[in-house]
Amino acid sequence: MDKPNIAETIIHFERDKNMNDTQFAFESHLSVERIHNLKSGDYEPTAEETKTILEYIKLHS
Numbered sequence: 001m002d003k004p005n006i007a008e009t010i011i012h013f014e015r016d017k018n019m020n021d022t023q024f025a026f027e028s029h030l031s032v033e034r035i036h037n038l039k040s041g042d043y044e045p046t047a048e049e050t051k052t053i054l055e056y057i058k059l060h061s
Helices: 006-017 021-028 032-040 047-060
Strands: none
Touching: 006 021, 006 032, 006 047, 021 032, 021 047, 032 047
């Protein structure tokens, strides 16, 4: 099974919750710059960032 595409996961979650990157970053305890870079594909998340994002989304879905 392929690993989840973090950028698409974040985009879908933000769309479903009517959030912007700043809100997502603040609530998930990541920097806005990191979220922008993840969504643009300019940055590959660390294992810890992936875990943090997926846990946050799971908790708030």
